[in-house]
Amino acid sequence: MHAVVVDVTVNDREASLAALREQVVPMVSSVPGFVAGYWMEAGPSNGHSIAVFESEDAARAVAGRVEAPDGNVTIDNVEVREVVAHA
Numbered sequence: 767m768h769a770v771v772v773d774v775t776v777n778d779r780e781a782s783l784a785a786l787r788e789q790v791v792p793m794v795s796s797v798p799g800f801v802a803g804y805w806m807e808a809g810p811s812n813g814h815s816i817a818v819f820e821s822e823d824a825a826r827a828v829a830g831r832v833e834a835p836d837g838n839v840t841i842d843n844v845e846v847r848e849v850v851a852h853a
Contacts (some may be wrong), residue, residue, distance in 0.1 A: 799824030
């Protein structure tokens with residue numbers, strides 16, 4: 767398994783939460799090979815997400831398409847990491 771790890775700066779909390787729930791989560795969870803996803807607050811104006819996929823190819827395909835759906839967040843970092851253990 768591989769994970770797409772994304773860090774963002776939140777410019778508008780309420781609007782970004784709406785876009786996350788209405789656009790991002792449904793889109794990511796519909797990708798073939800999707801296993802699980804977690805979107806977290808990482809401070810008052812930062813967010814962090816981890817989306818796990820069955821294969822590296824699926825994770826890299828998603829990582830290559832990560833973009834802010836609007837001006838409510840700024841993408842700071844996108845990485846693909848191998849999952850070496852899980853519970």
